[in-house]
């Protein structure tokens with residue numbers, strides 16, 4: 001398949017996408033973003049900001065016993081791990097399932113995976129932790145769902161400003 005669109009698993013999990021998460025604002029239900037506070041040590045403090053209503057709040061990872069480290073919750077979704085707000089990019093599809101993404105880069109990755117004719121594992125050596133792509137549910141990998149998934153992703157993109 002010379003001209004087949006090819007997708008190679010980049011080999012990472014959800015974590016890189018937690019740098020910016022699009023969520024529903026707790027005050028107005030509009031589009032808000034959760035980002036690392038620029039002045040925070042290793043992203044320890046996260047900030048939720050809504051440009052629509054001006055709501056903003058912050059979250060700081062609690063210090064662990066012993067006092068010199070802290071615990072950042074793992075990323076699972078479809079909620080942000082800090083404020084537990086539902087993600088903005090989320091839609092029902094394929095019979096009761098829910099497609100979701102933390103941000104546009106995450107949605108782009110799913111889009112490329114779903115649209116690809118050839119899906120390849122990356123070159124990395126798997127060391128226990130599943131990649132985001134490996135962890136996708138079967139209904140997202142099924143060829144029969146491809147058209148509906150592509151339409152759902154397009155619908156989600158249309159909810160974003162600009």
Ligand SMILES: [Zn+2]
Nearest residue numbers: 025028050053
């Ligand atoms: Zn708001």
